[in-house]
Amino acid sequence: MNRLDSCASPRPYSGFERQFLSFIDRGELRYPRNRLTGEPLGLMERAASRTAHIEWVMASGKASLYSFAIYHQRYVAEFEPPYNVAHVELEEGPCLISTVLTDTPRLLEIGMPLRARFEPGGRLVFVPA
Amino acid sequence: MGKPLSSIVGLGFSQFSREDIGSTRDLAIAAIEAAVRDAGLDADDLDGLLITRSSSAPAHDLPLNIRNDLGFKALRLLSIVDAEGASAVQAIQHATLALQNDMASAVVCVFADARVDSSASGAAFSRIMSLTGITDWERQYGLYGAIGPYALAARRYMARYGATQADFGAYAIACRKWARKNPSAFLRKPFSMEDYLASRWVVEPLRMLDCAYAVNGAIAVVLTTCERAMDFPRPPVYVHGMGQGHSRLTGLPALDEKSGSGAAGAAAQAYSMAGIGPGDIDMCQLYDAFSYLGLQLLEDYGLCKPGEAGAFVAEGHTSPGGRLPVNTGGGHLSGFYLQGMTPVSEAVIQARGAGAERQAGHCNAILVNGNGGQSDYHAALILSPHRSLT
Numbered sequence: 001m002n003r004l005d006s007c008a009s010p011r012p013y014s015g016f017e018r019q020f021l022s023f024i025d026r027g028e029l030r031y032p033r034n035r036l037t038g039e040p041l042g043l044m045e046r047a048a049s050r051t052a053h054i055e056w057v058m059a060s061g062k063a064s065l066y067s068f069a070i071y072h073q074r075y076v077a078e079f080e081p082p083y084n085v086a087h088v089e090l091e092e093g094p095c096l097i098s099t100v101l102t103d104t105p106r107l108l109e110i111g112m113p114l115r116a117r118f119e120p121g122g123r124l125v126f127v128p129a
Numbered sequence: 130m131g132k133p134l135s136s137i138v139g140l141g142f143s144q145f146s147r148e149d150i151g152s153t154r155d156l157a158i159a160a161i162e163a164a165v166r167d168a169g170l171d172a173d174d175l176d177g178l179l180i181t182r183s184s185s186a187p188a189h190d191l192p193l194n195i196r197n198d199l200g201f202k203a204l205r206l207l208s209i210v211d212a213e214g215a216s217a218v219q220a221i222q223h224a225t226l227a228l229q230n231d232m233a234s235a236v237v238c239v240f241a242d243a244r245v246d247s248s249a250s251g252a253a254f255s256r257i258m259s260l261t262g263i264t265d266w267e268r269q270y271g272l273y274g275a276i277g278p279y280a281l282a283a284r285r286y287m288a289r290y291g292a293t294q295a296d297f298g299a300y301a302i303a304c305r306k307w308a309r310k311n312p313s314a315f316l317r318k319p320f321s322m323e324d325y326l327a328s329r330w331v332v333e334p335l336r337m338l339d340c341a342y343a344v345n346g347a348i349a350v351v352l353t354t355c356e357r358a359m360d361f362p363r364p365p366v367y368v369h370g371m372g373q374g375h376s377r378l379t380g381l382p383a384l385d386e387k388s389g390s391g392a393a394g395a396a397a398q399a400y401s402m403a404g405i406g407p408g409d410i411d412m413c414q415l416y417d418a419f420s421y422l423g424l425q426l427l428e429d430y431g432l433c434k435p436g437e438a439g440a441f442v443a444e445g446h447t448s449p450g451g452r453l454p455v456n457t458g459g460g461h462l463s464g465f466y467l468q469g470m471t472p473v474s475e476a477v478i479q480a481r482g483a484g485a486e487r488q489a490g491h492c493n494a495i496l497v498n499g500n501g502g503q504s505d506y507h508a509a510l511i512l513s514p515h516r517s518l519t
Contacts, residue, residue: 017263044262044378067288069280072330075255075273082333085272087260087281096261099270110288123269 016046019056027118030056031094040093061116062091063126065100068108088114088126100126133367133516134402135225136358139168139237139351140477145313145344145465147245153182153190153347157241158198160347164237168351169362172199175351177206177236179224181216183468184501185256186244206233213501214416215373216240217469218508222371224352234353240470241347254343260503276340276419278503280332283421287334289386289436294334296439297420298325301338301462303448304417308459310449310487315342316463339420341466348470350477355516366480369494369518370405370511372398376504391507392429392500400431403511405494405518407431410511412479412492413447413455414472416499420462423455426498430509454479454489469499469508480514494518 013021016032020043023030032041035053067087074081086100086108100108101117113129141163143156150156157180165172178201182191193207206227210220217240224236244254257265258272260281272278286292302325308314320328320338328336358365374394400406407430417423424438432453433441441447447455458464458475465471478484479492497510511518 013264020263042262042378046262067281067285069277069284070330070333071271071273071277072333075271079271079273083271085267085270085277085281087285096263097267097270097272110285 014046016050023056024124025122027122029059029061029116029124031059031090031092033057042094043096057092059090059092059116062129063088063114063116064091065108065110065112065114066095067110068100070105084108086126098124098126100128102128133355133369133513134371135228135352135368136355136365137221137350137368137477137512138353138358138361138363138365139164139170139349140363140474141165141167141349142474143241143347145315145346145467147315147344149243149246150345151243153186153241153243154195154198156243156345156347157191157195157239157349160241160349161199161237161239164239164349164351167363168235170235170351173202175201175235175237176204177224177227177233178204179206179220179236179238180209181211181220181238181240181469182209183242183244184211184213184216185254186242190243191241206236212506212508214418214468215499215501215506215508217473218497218499218510219373221350221352221368221473221510222373222508225368225371228352228354234357236352237349238352239347239349240468242343242467243345245343245345258503274332276332276335279419279421280335282425282504283334283419286421286425292424292436292439294326295322296424296443297334297339298322299439299443300417300420300423301325303442303445304423304456304460304462304464306448307454307457307487308463311458311464314459314464315344316459335419335421339462341418341461342463344465344467346465346467348467348474350473364481364514366477367513367516368510369513370399370401370403370509372396372400372402372509374398374507390429390500390504392426392504395498395507395509396430399496399509399511403494403518405511409494409518410496411453412457412476412489412495413453414476414479414495414497415456415460416469416472417456417460417462418466422500422504423460425504426500427455430496430498432496449487449489454492457484457487457489472497472499473510476510476512480512482514
């Protein structure tokens with residue numbers, strides 16, 4: 001079962017989202033880029049992605065930690081606190097939410113270099129570079 | 130400058146509670162009836178109704194046909210206004226536009242919420258937050274609750290300006306000092322910085338004491354034209370300026386220094402319409418659902434320089450007796466969280482001079498803010514007890 005089917009509360013995905021997630025399901029982190037200008041597009045920039053000629057470029061996987069939050073309160077059973085949620089900036093520019101896998105959460109620091117990794121289950125995570 | 134745009138002549142509250150005290154609709158009706166009574170009117174004197182609710186509450190909780198519950202005559206203005214946390218302030222703006230254009234003569238705006246359940250599970254506030262732009266992407270990382278995005282923004286703010294936990298603590302303490310003087314505030318027990326720093330994390334860097342205190346309740350206001358403002362039993366509160374600003378992209382970019390929130394646009398428009406600048410503001414009533422957000426708003430609306438709000442608050446300027454009283458009822462943190470109607474109602478109370486023990490010495494030009502999403506959606510009002518700001 002892939003990510004598009006397993007979503008807990010199914011809602012319509014746009015073609016743009018399907019494209020991104022289909023790469024993720026193959027273990028590829030790709031981001032949209034304007035084919036004409038070479039400008040990377042954020043994953044929020046739907047309007048630009050609709051009007052511009054876009055291509056999906058393989059990300060290097062190099063990134064930095066833009067910000068992070070550590071959950072101490074349990075919201076749902078699947079997530080045992082403490083755990084971190086990370087706002088990650090890819091070296092190419094686009095940002096996304098993920099988590100940083102680390103044995104030393106106290107050493108998380110804004111700006112620290114990270115590297116993308118796919119877990120065995122297919123989830124995209126980041127590790128300190 | 131010139132004449133004001135509209136006036137607030139009625140203010141009404143339902144009961145407030147952490148327990149189940151009725152449906153959203155019941156609470157809304159109670160607040161509307163109280164506001165109409167406060168204005169010295171009967172329901173059939175009203176010809177406009179604007180409804181707002183939490184964007185995470187079901188739409189059918191507060192439908193348009195609530196008008197049938199109230200004994201209104203045929204209305205000339207009726208709508209649900211939905212811009213997340215900016216809704217209540219926007220409703221007052223839309224009412225003002227209608228009054229100025231003779232589309233209505235007396236409009237009631239209401240906000241009601243009944244999501245707190247007595248089991249205190251917080252389930253109603255535990256929705257998944259979308260920041261990346263890919264539907265449900267955040268579910269796999271556990272980004273639950275409005276607090277998540279604000280914790281990310283707060284951490285970034287700390288790194289950008291060298292702000293500390295103590296800055297957030299100073300804001301929460303200042304709000305509690307005001308709440309001490311407000312019998313309607315829910316959290317009134319004083320606490321020290323030491324207490325603050327020892328309190329439990331919810332989502333680090335935000336603690337329980339950094340978070341809004343949600344209640345079940347409703348608040349309504351009645352607006353009319355400024356020409357009729359003196360015909361009512363309570364001192365009128367004039368609307369002098371209003372503005373909105375919505376960031377170009379939602380989600381992550383709102384936390385991004387490059388794109389910013391919608392605040393700058395809302396501030397510029399509201400100040401310009403009122404013919405004043407941020408230096409003329411002598412009181413703020415802010416939508417401060419998290420302590421960090423209160424500091425960010427002081428900076429975004431030009432009342433402090435970027436990165437300086439923490440020191441400004443720690444010096445006592447926003448506390449009782451300070452030169453810029455902020456959230457004089459205790460705000461969302463210590464008073465009660467009824468979204469944009471918390472700051473609106475406190476501004477009306479202060480402008481009427483009805484603040485009793487918490488009445489501030491000055492409130493000639495009050496900045497009122499509502500904001501929602503992840504600070505994506507902003508709306509602002511400039512209110513005053515005076516017909517002219519000059």
